[in-house]
Amino acid sequence: MAHIRLRCVECGASHRADVRALYCNTCKLPLEVEYTGVGALSRSGLGGLWRLGAPAPVHSPSHVVSMGEGMTAVALLERSGLLLGLASLFGKLEFQSPTGSFKDRGTTVLMSALKEAGVDEIVEDSSGNAGASIAAYAARAGITAHIFAPASAPAPKVQQLRVYGAHVHLIEGSREAATQAAKAFVEQRGLVYASHNLSPFFLEGTKTFAYELVDQFPEGLPDHVVLPVGNGSLLIGAWIGFRELQASGRVKRLPKLHAVQAEVVQPIAAAYMGRPWRPQAGARTAAGGIAVAQPPRLRQALRAVRETGGACVAASEEAILRWQRLLAREEGVYAEPTSAAAFAGLELLARQGVIGARDVVLVPVTGMGLKDMAPAE
Ligand SMILES: Cc1ncc(COP(=O)(O)O)c(C=O)c1O
Ligand SMILES: [Zn+2]
Incomplete structure (x- = not known):
């Protein structure tokens, strides 16, 4: 990792690259990868998103853990566009990746x-998808994985964790309770916390979403990309990718x-609108993948939206479930509720x-409906 350093997203301080480093020593805020040179990684023979030529934090092709993830199809969603009064609406079918969600982009690089x-x-x-992705790629890499998930996680997602041979720790309570339990376990056992939410390496994978769109x-990038955000x-990965492409002159x-x-879990949308927001006890959303009350990269997410001229909105439960059905019936696209959001x-x-x-x-259809079926009846 001699060609990278880790930079604090807030104060810009530069830290030595290390897979264990998740926070800036000073600000205690998350880090991002900074390239100080070109890695030795030769992409010849590598498939999927590794073919795109994006800067990568990995040196040797022999360490790449990949199953040809990414390179997902873009489909015109004509009827949904008509319903919304939009002439050109596209879905990028991210559930086509090996474990059924976009998370494989981040996981291939992190692993x-x-x-x-x-x-x-x-x-x-x-909450399910990232865990399944980490479990699958860990199995492939020969790495033992402990995955902490809320006891309320959908059964097919928990089953997916188990089938890949991960040690599954189901935790009662909120999504945050699973995070706290994972952190305590890391401390106790002295293990590496491969948090997809905190690791800067995960974002180096999700940034390939931008490279693929180019x-x-x-003929020119979409005017808008609308994403479900927890x-x-x-x-943030897409924003990093687009800025890299802009810096290299490939994107204007x-x-x-x-x-x-x-609506029920909206820390980022509330911060965007300058409104106070606190989690309400017992409030649940069908969009479990974005039910994150305290996102550690909240300020970075807001910057991605503001600096590109985007907006943040909060969707109702009725609309989330209505869109899940609508996408399936009008487009043949079976999205999970989080993606329908x-x-x-x-x-x-x-x-x-x-x-x-x-x-x-363009809207990424981030996850496969079969993994979170309950609300789709
Ligand atoms: C299907 C799906 N879409 C979107 C998201 C949101 O991703 P993030 O929390 O990184 O914003 C998740 C997260 O679990 C997810 O599972
Ligand atoms: Zn800092």
Whole structure:
């Protein structure tokens, strides 16, 4: 990792690259990867998103843990566009990745960095999709994984963790309770906390979403990208990718990045609107993947939205479930509720005139409906 350092997202302080480092020593805020040189990684023979030529924190191709993730299809969503009064609405079918969600983008890079660092046992906490992704890639890398998840996580997601052979720790209470339990376990056992929410390496994978869009829209990038946001790994990763592409001259104008949250869990949308917000006891959303009350990268997520000229909105439960059904019946796209939330948010943005009828809009369909089936009846 001699070609990278880790930079504090707040004060800019530079830290030595280390897979265990998750916070700035001074600010206690998360870090991001800074490239000080070109890695020795030769991409010949590597598939999936590793072919895109994005700077990567891994040196040797022999450490890359990959299953050809990324390179997901873009589909025109004509009927949904008509319903919303939009001429050009596209979905990027992120559930086509190996474990059924966009998380594999981040995991392939994070797991490769862990393998390169010689790590053999990790801890992660997740509402489901990231855990499944980490469990799968850990199995592939020969790394033992402990995954902490809320006891309320959907059964198919928990089953997916188990089938990959992860040690599953189900924790009663909120999503945050699973995080606290994972952190305590890391302390107790002296293990590596491979947190997809905190690790800067995960964002180095999700940034490839931006690189792919440049290839898939050779005539010009979409005007708007509307994303479901909990911790913001796809939002922030896409922003990092677009800025890299802008710095290298490949992109002139960035799409506006819009963040969608659920009404009942909306720390980022509330901060964007300057409104106070506190989690309400017992309030649940069908969009479990974005039910994050205290996202550690909240300020970074807000910057991604503001600096690209985007907006944050909060979607109702009724609209989230309505869009899940609608996407399945009108488009043949079976999204999980968390992913459908982005469309519910798009509906608000179109209604508010933030997105115009002639604008080109892209929404990542981040996760597969089969993994979170309960609400879709
Ligand atoms: C399907 C799906 N979409 C979107 C998200 C939100 O990702 P993030 O928390 O990184 O913003 C998640 C997170 O678990 C997810 O599972
Ligand atoms: Zn700092």
